[in-house]
Amino acid sequence: MTGAAKRLGREIAMQFARQGWDVAVHYGRSESEASETVTQIQNLGCQAQAFQADLSQESAVKDLFNAVSQRFPDLHCLVNSASIFEYDRANSANPLSSKMLQDHMQVNLTAPILLSQLMFHYQKSKPKKLDEQGEVILPSVIQLLDQKLINLNPDYLSYTLSKAALLTSVEVLALDFAPHLRVVGLAPGISLLSGDQTVEGFTKAHQMTPLNKSSTPLDVAKAAVFLAEANAITGTTLYVDGGQHLLPSTRDVMFKTNS
Numbered sequence: 699m700t701g702a703a704k705r706l707g708r709e710i711a712m713q714f715a716r717q718g719w720d721v722a723v724h725y726g727r728s729e730s731e732a733s734e735t736v737t738q739i740q741n742l743g744c745q746a747q748a749f750q751a752d753l754s755q756e757s758a759v760k761d762l763f764n765a766v767s768q769r770f771p772d773l774h775c776l777v778n779s780a781s782i783f784e785y786d787r788a789n790s791a792n793p794l795s796s797k798m799l800q801d802h803m804q805v806n807l808t809a810p811i812l813l814s815q816l817m818f819h820y821q822k823s824k825p826k827k828l829d830e831q832g833e834v835i836l837p838s839v840i841q842l843l844d845q846k847l848i849n850l851n852p853d854y855l856s857y858t859l860s861k862a863a864l865l866t867s868v869e870v871l872a873l874d875f876a877p878h879l880r881v882v883g884l885a886p887g888i889s890l891l892s893g894d895q896t897v898e899g900f901t902k903a904h905q906m907t908p909l910n911k912s913s914t915p916l917d918v919a920k921a922a923v924f925l926a927e928a929n930a931i932t933g934t935t936l937y938v939d940g941g942q943h944l945l946p947s948t949r950d951v952m953f954k955t956n957s
Contacts, residue, residue, distance in 0.1 A: 699711050699714070699721060699722060699723065699724060699776070699777040699779060700724040700753065700777070700778050700779050700780035700809070700810075700813070701724065701725070701726075701779040701780030701781065702721070702722075702723040702724055702725070702732070702735060702777075702779065703723060703724075703725035703728040703729075703731040703732035703735055703748075704728055704731045704735075705915075706779065706842075706886065706915050706918060706919075707777075707779035707780065707842075708731070708735050709915035709916060709918070709919045710777060710779060710915075710918065710919040710922045711723055711735060711739065711777075712735070712738065712739065712919070713916065713919030713920060713922065713923055714775075714777075714919075714922070714923055714926070715738075715739040715742045715744045715746065716742060717923050718744065719744060719775075719923075719926075720744050720745035720746065720770060720772075721739050721744065721745075721746045722746070722747060722749055722766040722769065722770055722773075723735050723736055723739070723746055723747065723748045723749065724748075724749050724750075724751060724762060724766075724780065725748060725749075725750055726750070726751070726752060726753065726780065729748070729750065732748040732750075733748055735748070736748050745770075747769055749762055749765055749766055753780055753804070753805045753809040754801065754804045754805055754809075756808075756812060759809050759812045759813060760812070760816065762813075763813055763816040763817070763820075767820055773817070773820065773821075773837070774827075774835075774837045774838075774926075775837060775838050775839075775840065775926040776813060776814065776817045776838070776839045776840070777839075777840045777842070777922060777926075778809070778810035778813060778814070778839065778840065778841050778842060779842045780805065780809070781805060781806045781842065781857075781860075781861075782801060782802050782805045782806055782857065782860075783854065783857050784798065784801075784802070784854075784856070784857065785853070785854055786798050786854065786855050786856050787852050787853055787854070787855050788852065788855055789852065794855050794856055798856045799856045799859065799860075801856075802856040802857055802859070802860040803856075803859075803860050803863070805860075806857065806860035806861060806864060807860045807861075807863050807864050807867075810841055810864060810867075811864075811867060811871075813839075814839045814841075814867075814871055814875075814879075814881065817837070817839055817879060818871075818874075818875045818878060818879045821837050821878050821879050822878045822879075833929070834929075835929065836877070836878075836879070836880050836929050836932075837878075837879055837880070838879065838880040838881070838882060838925065838926050838932075839871070839875075839879060839880070839881045839882070840882055840883075840884050840922055840925055840926065841864050841865075841867070841868055841881070841882070841883045841884070842884055842885075842886070843861055843864060843865050843868075843883045843884060843885040843935060844857075844858075844861050844885055844886070845885045845886065845887045845937055845939040845942050845943040846858065846943075846950070847861055847862055847865050847885060848885075848937065848943040849942075849943045849944075849945070849946055849947065851947055851948055851949055851950055852948075853949060853950035853953065854950060864883075865883055865885075865935060867881075868881055868882065868883040868933060868934070868935055869933045869934075872932040872933030872934075873933065876932065880929075880931065880932035881932055881933065882925045882928075882931055882932060882933070882934060882935065882936065883934070883935030883936065884918065884921055884922055884925060884935070884936055884938065885935055885936065885937045885938065885939065885943075886912075886913045886917075886918045886938055886939060887907065887912035887913045887937075887938070887939025887940055887942035887943070888912045888913075888939075888942065906942070906945065907939065907940035907941050907942040907944075907945065908940065908941035908944055908945070909940040909941050910940070911940050912939050912940040912942050913938045913939050913940060917938055918938050921936055921938045
């Protein structure tokens, strides 16, 4: 699992371990947090190991997958959680730049696609697994997305463009990788403090949904495990956001609550 050392990625990794899964914990720079996550997973009786990789480098992405698949030969689910989330907006003092867009595209789009391709070729070469009823258990790729993709606003332009492309890839790759590998999207709502958001601002933002609450990290983690085990789901995206995507907004919710 990429980006599993802290924040939402860590909670997803922990929930997989609570359900008995062994977990490969990828990190970029958060070595101490990754080590702590590994220790907590091992304390639950599951196997875990931390793997460092710079997802902006294609060679590092390939080396990461090779190392993980050698350590965990029964690799059954890939969760692409790592991402860049930096502010830009075309009509602002922080407009989109070529470098900003390329950085987001490399980590938020290219790396997940490369890892998904590697996962497909790996699974295609492996014998099929059967459950107790003799049905094939299909491995999966879960792409972490964002509820704002169904309710667009101009804030975080490079981030939004990279995640929108990743959303499109869910359907495209699901068709291309079937019947060997499922591909699904998971789109959380506002779940954790972001950027310079205040605690008060986050609390208000978290309540700005039809259900009066957005997703918690545990909500998202439970949904990820469900998708990993949902043998008939592929090529679609699950929105776990308390209905946040149903309320149109011209600004990112952070700006509405911190002003």
